[in-house]
Amino acid sequence: MNLLENNKNLFKDIFIGAVLFSYLSKAAREIYIYGVAHSIRSVFKGFSRRALLLLTSLPWTKKQIDDELNSALSDLDSKMVIRDPSLPTHHKLPTIGHDKHSVHHQLSSLANIPHSRWEDGRVSGAVYYGDSGDINDVIIEAFSRFSVSNPLHPDVFPGIRAMEAQVVSMVLNMYNAPQDAAGTTTSGGTESILLACLAYRNWSRQTQGVSHPEMVVPETAHAAFSKASFYFGITLRRVPVDPHTRKASLKHVKRAINGNTCMLVASAPNFPDGNVDDIVEMGALAKRYKVGLHGRVVLAYTHSNSHSSVDCCLGSFIMPFLQSAGFATTPFDFRVNGVTSISCDTHKYGFAPKGSSVIMYANKTWRSFQYYSQPDWTGGVYASPTLAGSRPGALIAGTWAVLTHVGVDGYVRSCGEIVRARQRIQRAIETDYQADLAVMGQPLGSVVAFTSVNPALNIYTVGDLLHEKGFSLNAVANPPALHIACTRPTVAAVDDILSSLRWAVDQAKSRTFGKEDEGSMVALYGVGSSTAIGPDLVDYLARGFLDTMYVVS
Template sequence: MEKMDAESSGHVDWHEGKISGAVYHGGEDLQRLIVSAFERYSVSNPLHPDVFPAVRKMEAEIVSMCLKMYNNPNGAGVTTSGGTESIIMAVKTYRDWARATKGITEPEIVVPISAHAAFDKGAAYLKIKVHTIPVDPVTRQVDVKRVSRAINANTIMIVGSAVNFPDGCQDDIVALGKLASKHKVGLHVDCCLGSFIMPFLEEAGFPVEPFDFRVEGVTSISCDTHKYGFAPKGNSVIMYRDAELRRFQYYVNPNWVGGVYASPSIAGSRPGALIAGTWAALQYMGHSGYLESCRTIVSAAKTIAHRIKTEIPELRVLGQPPASVVAFASQHADLNVHEVGDAMSKKGWHLNAITNPAALHIAVTRLTVPMVDNLIADLKDAVRVAKLAPSGKGTMVTLYGLGQSSPVGSTLVGHVAAAFLDTLYKA
């Protein structure tokens, strides 16, 4: 493995704290605890609960802890392999629920343009029509009136984010809940990125709008334990208001010649070691640990947003992000913010480029907290470089410039992305 690391070019030392999200590190002690859990349960498989009863119990307790955290202790849920699977499972659940209870055979969902791409991915897999709704350019919240107009007799679910990935802003979940209740459709709140930050904001002293199961009309929530829960990568939770709705997520085949086959999510066999590692992380951190983590991370994010607003006039923060993500765009047309991103890359930063509008974002983690001053200083330098000597040749400028240049540009970017995926499998 040392040889593999040495041979790999572009190896990033994530310990430096210059990465946006990606590595949600809970500390060396927690990492050792997770590795110990892996070792203890390395051969376990939740597909066989009679063989591995401890893993079954740990999975149930993970779900229970998340349900309590999101104020629905009597609800139901399932662990998955990550936020994408949680979202796809929600889409599948509402498809089957609507078919069984409403007779809908041509299902449609209504999704903010800022929602995670996993909703489109799930809809593509399951042959569901998607209505994509724009967001307010100032608040960055989905246009509720347009959501209302998009709902029709084939609608099975609507979507809100708390918070979304592109700019870290929160949709008006209360207004969406009223729409869902009125039209008797599902409302899924994507809290994959908000995970173990959003539920602690109020107690940590930060303002937050309602977003969880206390909101009338919210019927499901996705939460990534492997983000701010500091669990090992490959674990998420999908939660439902009740067990009856969760039943529509299951796949059950009583007639298979190999015996009765039943699974709660996409996978059959699953790594019990990941569940054990997640359970260990939640037990280790506890309520007080996550509360303190929320305080430090959100304080850092709000400091970054404030300093961009007050010290870097060339940039503007998108919306009013309540949690850990800060997105910023150019204030004027003469500055290409993706050029700023390329300049930051040369300084060792790995920020996320987003579009519509062109912007950059940073998802603050524990690793970012001590790097706030460095980030702001480097960002000021990057803005100066982008204004005075733009190269027009960086990765962000080239890729996103190509995507915005023409309808053909988007197609070419798709080909580039597919070619990139191909290269990942060249040994």
Template sequence: MSSASTSLLDHLRGRNGTLEGIKNILLAYTVYKYGKYALAYIRVKGVQGAIVALFKQLLQISITIARRFVPGANAAVASQIEKNVTSLQKKLMGDVPDHLKQHALPLKGLPASAVVTELKRLKATEHVDWKAGKISGAVYHGGEDVNKLVTEAFGMFTVANPLHPELFPGVRQMEAEVVSMLLRMYNAPDSACGSMTSGGTESLLMAIKTYRDMARELRGVTEPELIAPVTVHTAVDKGAAYFGIKLIHIPVDPATGQVNMAKVANAINGNTVMIVGSAPNYPHGIVDPIPELSALAVKYKIPLHVDACLGGFIVPFAEKAGFPLPFHVDFRVEGVTSISADTHKYGFAPKGSSVIMYRSKEIRNYQYFITTEWPGGVYCSPTIAGSRPGALVAGCWAAMMHFGESGYVETTRQILTAARSIADGIKSIEQLQVIGQPKLSVVAFNSKSPKVKIYAVADILDKRGWHLNVLQNPPAIHIACTYLNVRASKVLLTDLKEAIAMLLKDPSCGNGDVAAIYGTMASVPDRTVISDVCRGFLDALTMM
């Protein structure tokens, strides 16, 4: 063999050796990366939970492939989706008697009296008598007197915009006072601060954005992770999706309904930017063990956010109302760095107001958006919105000033008394059970009898004028007790007992929309189908 051939073979062997080395490195990195992910997942979910999750994922992949490649499969699924969407659209798009739908601006403006007439027609379409107290949450009505006061405040500040504090100093002052009052309610230190937002979702979004940016700047975290109970409000899921954060859902203890602390500890790593606990959570009304979460947060130097959006004006007054929580959930807990609390629920402020509170201004600084190079000038805003309705600030301030501490203590006493009465009444019904150990205004329950399907119970209650919240995973119903429910709590228990008796006698009597929709959803393994139905529902909201 010539020296040239030998040299070429040596060169190829060397290059192949290098390529083989690179291939081995890439393989090792891939095994390390996904092995690390798998181990972390097993630490949080457990071996059995991880296997179940893997099975569900493989099933979803198989169904997706089948829909794409099996002849007629996708068309059949699409047909069923369209059927469900059409049903939802018909339910939402009922005609308003004598109202002419407006597809375009009227060529000539209508007189004010004509506009008011149309407004009255549209209002008359409300098919739920919420004043009867048969709805769960949704309408947090503090009485006609506060309603009139808030309406008057709205009228006085209709054009006000907090984006321009130099033009509307009164609105700026009211906003500062609302934040200050909330901070005192939650026993904040003098260093604490906060911002008003448009609601609980924005408050949570702001906290998530804040801690993502803080971890990126102070710790160099580029693959942020957020730890929260599976029962946390879904606005946390939304925030994680919006801001590119990996959400680690932690299961809850089946007996207490509280987040599993051992699995929270297992989920913490160098990418964890925040931990979230609920006070209480939306599905079951359970308060997570905030002091225990705080201990972990302090140990690992991780921010802890308490989502008290639902409990905003219940938590601070529960003790004085005679219903003390077994532990603190506010800034008296060392590791708590932020709290979100809605003013537009049990604070009886107009819809569209909430407060996000931070332990220090240094933390809140990461919430802000500031740009100094825009040709339109230097621009900064504290939250997502630019322009905001000053009327909402005024309405919130007016409601809080009108009720005062004594007023909120009294409404809390009445609401929690009703919630306890409902929970005790449900416990006395042999076929039902209360989920966890609710301490505040939300009571969730499901069936412990194979003869009683909980969604069928919901359908019977619906026919009797009740509009409660239907839950899943597990199937259940809950009521978020409001001031309106106080006088209707006994009626609910009577209707529940009668619904159970009806189902025991004739199980088919509860076959209605709730049982059909949620029963179908529970049996559909392809969750993309449910997502498609949801998209159809959202599309229907703006259809004529």
């Protein structure tokens, strides 16, 4: 009996010790990566969040918060959902189909709904080539010829198979890929990133025996990496960037690497402020610790060889042509030792139709880890190269048509025009707004971001005032800032942008803004940074926004 009791106590002690060891080792790792001060702040923030969530669950406070959130969602609904009886609205299939003339008329009505004037260069990103007749013509021609095609059936649509292979080959060549390099087209930058993460996760599980893979991601890397973490069960190790250069902190990247790391992430450039991480040094870390590299650029981590991967979705057809267009550049492509994958959005500065991107790998072995195959399905052998099964062949044909139509000379010319537009905006901010605004880092490509250095100037108020003038710039956070991704339409609108920015800054400094005067940018990002549960409230509003996308007027 005593022996049994002693064994029970022993097992109890072992269990408690194992739990304590697990918590202490996690705490020690957090402190090692982020430092004592940051770790203490994180713990305090976590406790504050739990306390506030408990407080907001009380009946009176819950009702007050629910009323505020529902009011915000109602306001969002009124702005997003157009309730115009003159516009076509279908809640169910029409009993008798409409003739093509009626359909054309309805399409015209929907196309002419008032919108942000991207045609006039007043929108950041979104539409990259503008209303270019020739490019639209070749896309329409490609769509009309291949509207029913599907690369899932290469024997039925051999032309689509050939065009997809050629699109991948052209982009691989543009990024100086090695002889054995490979890739696939995807539906956009997010899918390209997801597939890279999936490939490295599968590689680490299947060849290295890693059951809990991790990726090291700078805080400026695209949100698609967080999405991949959520979808695929990859632990996200988020590391800070240098506050001045806006490049990933190599010290923190190094500390975050461990035996479970399957990839490192970097950007060329990042979305928030357009700066390029130090790909060469990231590649050196990948080599030293035998990890892979991928990102906007990303470095992927391996245990046996030096590998890395670069996500250049936003850099797309700008970064590869900087040098030819006469601008400074930095190493970022497959010539960097250790780079194993790169993602490139053809539907951004490649001017291809929306829903087009390419994920590239240094060899076919890496690509195979993103594939899915089920050889014993009752419906026959099933295999697909990307997340989707059926894919629109018309998009592939449209991409092929645009790439072959524009060519190297056209992309060099566009790169020159777009980057010079960014430089003009950047120089104006640096010289004319020194007391109020500051450019973040030293961008190389098409994006410039600026923040407020005047404590009395709310940068989001500037953004809301610009919206009043018909401009749509991107709000970014941590720190609060605005960014503009210059496009072909931006080129002719630089003077308009700068004069409107001058007006918005002057108005933001001279006017007194009450609660009722807050624009959507101030309201949303103000909530997000106001308390420890701010992100929870913004998450609720963001999900409400997504619901609004599917409301029929």
